[in-house]
Every structure is written in C-alpha cells, then in structure tokens.
Amino acid sequence: MADETNERALPATSWAVLGLLSFGEELSGYDLKKWSDRSLRFFYWSPSFSQIYSELKRLEKSGYASSRMVAQDTGTRDKRVYRITDEGMTAVREWAREAPVDPPVLKHGPMLRLWLGHLLEPEQMREVLGRHQEFAEQMRRRAVADAEAAKDESAWAYPTLTLRWAERYYASERDLAAAMLDDIDALAAGRDGRGRTLGP
Amino acid sequence: MADETNERALPATSWAVLGLLSFGEELSGYDLKKWSDRSLRFFYWSPSFSQIYSELKRLEKSGYASSRMVAQDTGTRDKRVYRITDEGMTAVREWAREAPVDPPVLKHGPMLRLWLGHLLEPEQMREVLGRHQEFAEQMRRRAVADAEAAKDESAWAYPTLTLRWAERYYASERDLAAAMLDDIDALAAGRDGRGRTLGP
DNA sequence: ACTAACATGTAAAGCGTTACATGATTTA
DNA sequence: TAAATCATGTAACGCTTTACATGTTAGT
Numbered sequence A, B: 001m002a003d004e005t006n007e008r009a010l011p012a013t014s015w016a017v018l019g020l021l022s023f024g025e026e027l028s029g030y031d032l033k034k035w036s037d038r039s040l041r042f043f044y045w046s047p048s049f050s051q052i053y054s055e056l057k058r059l060e061k062s063g064y065a066s067s068r069m070v071a072q073d074t075g076t077r078d079k080r081v082y083r084i085t086d087e088g089m090t091a092v093r094e095w096a097r098e099a100p101v102d103p104p105v106l107k108h109g110p111m112l113r114l115w116l117g118h119l120l121e122p123e124q125m126r127e128v129l130g131r132h133q134e135f136a137e138q139m140r141r142r143a144v145a146d147a148e149a150a151k152d153e154s155a156w157a158y159p160t161l162t163l164r165w166a167e168r169y170y171a172s173e174r175d176l177a178a179a180m181l182d183d184i185d186a187l188a189a190g191r192d193g194r195g196r197t198l199g200p
Numbered sequence C: 001a002c003t004a005a006c007a008t009g010t011a012a013a014g015c016g017t018t019a020c021a022t023g024a025t026t027t028a
Numbered sequence D: 001t002a003a004a005t006c007a008t009g010t011a012a013c014g015c016t017t018t019a020c021a022t023g024t025t026a027g028t
Helices: A012-021 A029-038 A049-062 A086-098 A109-115 A122-150 A154-192 B012-021 B029-038 B049-062 B086-098 B109-115 B122-150 B154-192
Strands: A065-070 A079-084 A105-107 B065-070 B079-084 B105-107
Touching: A012 A029, A012 A049, A012 A079, A012 A086, A012 B109, A029 A049, A029 A079, A049 A065, A049 A079, A049 A086, A079 A086, A109 A122, A109 B012, A109 B154, A122 A154, A154 B109, A154 B154, B012 B029, B012 B049, B012 B079, B012 B086, B029 B049, B029 B079, B049 B065, B049 B079, B049 B086, B079 B086, B109 B122, B122 B154
Parallel strands: none
Antiparallel strands: A065 A079, A105 B105, B065 B079
16 A cells, blocks of 8 residues: 555645646646736735646646647647546545635735835825725725626535625725824924824 | 845835844844734734844845844853944835835734635634734734824834734734624525525 | 747746754743 | 653754746737
8 A cells, every 4th residue: 555645745836726627627838827817816826837837737736637738720720638537636626525624924125115114204194004005995896896707606616605705805805004194294293393193 | 236126125024124223222132022922913924032032143144234242140140131333223214115006915813714615614714813813802902902002102103004004904913803703604694594684 | 931820849047945053042 | 770751952854935947829
C-alpha cells in the first residue's frame, strides 16, 4: 500500500483551478484565465496565464484532470482542453470540506501608505483614499452586475452568493475609506487650528 | 549623469520594511519581525524572518539603510542593527507620496471554498464561516487593544488611525460572514422544504 | 499589407516560505 | 543537564510574474 497522503498536498491555487473545472465543463487554459478574471478576482487573486497552464499540467499529472487536443473549425491552431476526472472531483470535494480554515491573505497597499502618515501631507492621504474608494466602488458595481446576470441560473447559486458577499465587501471598503477620511480631517483640525473637535 | 530611475524600483515589501525604519529607531531584524507581526499584520501580511533579513541587505545595498554590529551585555552573540539613512528617508517619503494606488491583494480562502458550494453540505459551509467569524472577531479585538495602548502617543497618531480602520474592517468581515450565513439558510430553506422564503 | 487582438505556450527571473544550522539563556 | 525558548542567520525550494516565442484572425 503506497502512501498517498502527500499527493493531496497542493497549493491553494491548484485547488482554485480544479474548482473552476469542478463545474463540469471542458475548458482550455485561456478559457480558464478569462473566467477566473471575472469570478475569482472578487475574493481571490486571479493567477496569470502561465501559472494556469502549469497548474493544469500538475493537475493532469496528479490524475485530477485529463486533457485532449481539439482541432478548431478552420485552420486555427489546435488547442488543449481539460476536464476534471472522478478522482479530481473527489479530491477537490474533500479539500473544500475538510481543509483547515486559514486566515485570508490581505496586502493592502493603500493602508500601508496611510500607516506611514508621518511621511505624507493630509492632502496626499486624501488622494490615496479617494483613489481606493473609486476602485472599491467599481468592484462593487461589477459584482452587482454579475450577480444580476447569474441570478436565475440555479447552477450558479453559490457563486451568486459569493458575488453578493463581494458586493457588500467592496461597499464596506468604500465606506471604511470615507470613515478614515473623516478621521484624517479631525486629526488635521486638531493639529492645525486651535482646539480639537473630540473633547468638550 | 547616471540613470537612477530604476534604483527606486523596489518591491512593496522593501518599502514596508523601510517604512518600519522610517520611525527613526535603530532595530535588528528580529525586532523588525516582532514589530511587523503586531502592526503590519492587520492590513498587510507580515514577512518571514528570512525575508526581513534579505530585505535589510537589499536596503543597505541601495544606500537606504546602514547597519552596525552591537555587542550584547553579557556573552550573547553580537547582533546587527539597522538605521534608515537620509537617502532612505527621502526615498520612502517619495514612494508613499507618489507611487500609484494599486488595488489591495486579497486571497480569501474561506470565500473560495464557499464559491464551490456545490461541493459542500450547508453544515460544512456554516462551519467554514463560523471559523472565519472567530478569526475576524479575534483580529478586531487585538486592533482595539493595540489602539487603546497607543492612543495618547502623538507619534503614533497615524498608526493608530489605521488600527481604527482595522477594527472596523474586521468587524465588517465578521458581519459579512453573518450575512452570508443568513443567505445560506435562506437558500437551503428554498431548496429543501416547500416553497421559497423570497417571493410572495 | 499592416496592426491589433486573440490564443497557446515556454523560459527566466524574482518573491517568499520552510527547513536547517548555530549558539546563548532560561526553566525544569 | 536536558529541554524549551530566544535570537541570528543561510540554503534550498516552491510559487508567481514578466518577458518572450509563435501563430491566427479581424479590422483598416
């Protein structure tokens, strides 16, 4: 009996790609990248083309996906499409059900810069926060639009749930930036002028 | 006249470490790691020991930090401590003021798993969300405690501002998980039983 | 014909972690 | 005196991106 325990140890990105395949469609690397950009992107970063291609190779080597070449209609270059195997389905289900719940990884560049507020003028902090607000609102709107487009397909029930989560998450990011703008104003007022706005 | 433009191109993590040094203290790699774990951690991931050591070498090579060995009191091994240079101060200030505002990087493992809800039982989704809630509440409490400890030192005014942001951010994460738990209950009720709770 | 966009990959380089090596201090 | 912890690093490895190579299709 071979020890198969370590075969299951894949990085999260592999599980993400296998998760995309777990919806059952036969997809190329290019398809997967495009889909990942419009779905995972809201709560997970979207891997680059080259990483998707190498993850697919690894998944095939693990026996979790199979591939075949398909000829295109006209003289287009052939492409390789991937499909999840039964083994892959079992493995990704087990991962989703039983992996430990790790803390999300957050690298919030704008907040890092505001943490260094002693290096900035208040005006520059407002600039950073303003741009971050715009980004958050843009993401929120995209989540709303995508959720609307998927809302009647019961196959997309759970992806739609996470889109609703994303809608609220980015609304919160936007509002948190607004609250921080207020805090900065209060701090600047307390510094410059006479008296603080905080005490009686 | 040499082209110095590309010398300024450092990864964000370098700027984070230089940012830690920009508060003016002379610190060892070990000190920086400990401090980073209690500050950056709330909004930026905390780099490993080994990366901090190698970033410090890079910063010294760039001329942004200088180091010296200091002998310890008793027979303890000597340690190397780093201090930011004037050039480093100028560079990090320029970075904080003028770098483009990039979107935060989020890798939300729990949400990835919920996106794959078709692979889970509702009970397992609740388990994942429950653990995430606990994590978020724990982070929120730590942010509150740290903000309280720093609140009267005007030198920490901006770090305290980001701690207040973190307090609200993790409160929001906790509440977003609660909202999603409700959505899952509603979806499960619509599936199982008779009729949905959504329509008239 | 030329350009831009689509599409599929490979190669090289850089980012970041885990494991390891070393040694002192404290606690049991 | 043995084990646990603090502390400082280096080495090896794995993840991820950017740059590159190749070829097709559609628009101008």
